[in-house]
Amino acid sequence: MTKIDTSRPETVLPTPSHTVGPFYGHALPFPGGEDIAPIGHPDTIAVHGYVYDGAGNPLPDAFVELWGPDPDGNIPRVDGSMRRDGASGGFMGRTGVEFTGWGRSQTDASGHWSARTLRPGARGQSAPYLSVCVFARGLLVHLFTRIYLPGDDAALAADPLLSRVDEARRGTLIATDGGHGTYRFDIRLQGEGETVFLEFQ
Amino acid sequence: MTLTQHDIDQEIAAEHAAYEKRLADGAPVEHQPRRDYAPYRSSVLRHPKQPPVTIDVSQDPELVELHSPAFGERDITEIDNDLTRQHNGEPIGERITVSGRLLDRDGRPIRGQLVEIWQANSAGRYAHQREQHDAPLDPNFTGVGRTLTDADGQYHFTTVQPGPYPWRQHLNAWRPAHIHFSLFGTAFTQRLVTQMYFPADPLFPYDPIIQSVTDDAARQRLVATYDHNLSVPEFSMGYHWDIVLDGPHATWIEEGR
Secondary structure, eight states: OOOOOTTSGGGOOOOOOOOOOSOOTTTSOOTTTTBOSOTTOTTEEEEEEEEEOTTSOBOSSEEEEEEOOOTTSOOOOOOOTTOEETTTTEEOOOOSSOOOSEEEEEOOTTSEEEEEEEOOOOOTTSOOEEEEEEEETTOSSOEEEEEEOSSOHHHHHHOTTGGGSOHHHHGGGBOEEEETTEEEOOEEOSSTTOOOOEEEO | OOOOHHHHHHHHHHHHHHHHHHHHTTOOOOOSOOSOOTTSGGGTTSSOSSOOEEEOGGGOTTOGGGSOOOOOGGGOOTTTTBTTSSSSSOOSSOEEEEEEEEEOTTSOBOOSOEEEEEEOOTTSOOSOTTOOOOSOOOTTOOOEEEEEOOTTSEEEEEEEOOOOEEESSSTTEEEOOEEEEEEOOSSGGGOEEEEEEOTTOTTGGGOHHHHTSOSHHHHHTTBOEEOTTTSBTTTBEEEEOOEEOOSOOOHHHHHHO
16 A cells, blocks of 8 residues: 555555666766766865675676765755756756765776765764765665765764774775875675665664 | 576565564564565675664764755756657557655655656566667657656656566566656655555566565555546556655754754
8 A cells, every 4th residue: 555644653654675676777877977076176076986796796787876065064955966958858967066965976887986076074073974875786775885085084083983883894984095186985785895884763 | 407486486485484483573574675685686795794884863963964965947857757758759558647745754745856767668678778678669768757746745757557577587587567766855864766566466476576575564565556536537547656765864954944
C-alpha cells in the first residue's frame, strides 16, 4: 500500500533503497556535473580518485555526488546545477559564476572520477570537508563518506569524526595532496583499506 | 555450472528465513535492504564489511549533511515530467500517469525538491549504450524525466508502462517492470535512489533485487497503487506512489528560519 496516511504517524515508514542498476548513465550524469567551481575562482580545487570493489577492481559503473560549503563555510542556496534548455530539451550547463555546492561525477571505463569545486570552509566543530555519496550497480543502499583535505593537522586532530575513527582507518577519509590544488581520494567499498562509511542518526 | 532460478529461489528463501528468525529473536524491523545480499550477485564485492561509523546529528547542527542542494525552475523544463512528449512522435506503449507525495519521516511534505526518473521502454529496453537486450528501441522514447515537487510535496509524471526485461545474472532471470527514482530531501542525509514497481507483478518472487528488501511490509512500499482517480479519460492509467525519505533532518533549523 503506497498511499501514506500522514494522520497516522506509525504508518509513515521509509521507502526502501534500491541499487541504481547499470542503466542510469543516460539519465543521471549531466554536462557540467563535475564543474562545481565557478570559472576562474581562486579557491578552486580538483578532487579525483578511483572506486574499487572488494577484489581491488575499479568500478566503471559508479558515480559520486559531492556536497560542500563555500570557502567561508556557508551553505550554498543557489540552484542551477543542471540548467535545462527548454528549446532544445538539452542541458545548458552551469552559469560558471554561481556556486551550487553540489555536483555529480560518474566513473569512466577505468573507474576514475573527478570534480572541480571550491575548497570547503570549516563549519561548527568540524574540520573542512566535502560530503560524498557513492552510488553503483550492485550497491543496494548508497554510501556516505567525507573527503577531508590534508594540511591543517590541528583542525583534523580536533575533528569530532576523525578523532573517534580508528587510527588505522582514519587516513581513508583524508585526501592526498597531489599539488597544484589537486587532491586524490580513492573509495574502497570492501576489503583492505576499506573506506570509512558513515551513518547519520 | 549454470546458476539457475531454482538456485536463486533457494537463496532468497534462506535470506527471508534468516530475517524472520532475527525478528523472532527480537531484532528490529529492517526497512532497508542489507548491502550484503548474495542472491543479488553484484552486491558480493560491493558492500563494506566494516560497520558504518554513526554520526549523531543532534551533536552538531552545522553539519553540511543536514542541508541539501537547491534545485529550481532553471533545472527543469516544462516537458521534463512528460516522457511521452520528448520526441517528434508518440512512444509505443500503454500511457501511464505516476503521481504521489514526497514526505519525510514525520509525514511532512518535502517541497521544491528534485525527483529524477529513468526506465525501460514498453518493450523492456533501455536507451542505454551498454544495454544488450535485443528488444526494439523506440525512437520516440528516451525514458528519462525529472520534476520538482510542488508546495504539497506532490510530483507528477506522464510516461509509458515499462516492460519487464531479462538480465544475465542467472538463467532465465527477469526484472519485474519498474521505474527508477532518484530523490533529494531537505537534508543530504535523506538522499534516496530506489525503484517503483507495479501492482501484483508475477515476477516479484523471482527477482533478487526486490527481494533484497526482506521485510514484507517494506517491500510492499515499493509497489505503486492503481488509482482510478489518477487515470486520465481517453489517455492514461493512473498509479499513486508516496515516497518517504529516511535519515535525520534539521527540523529545528528550518523552523527557526
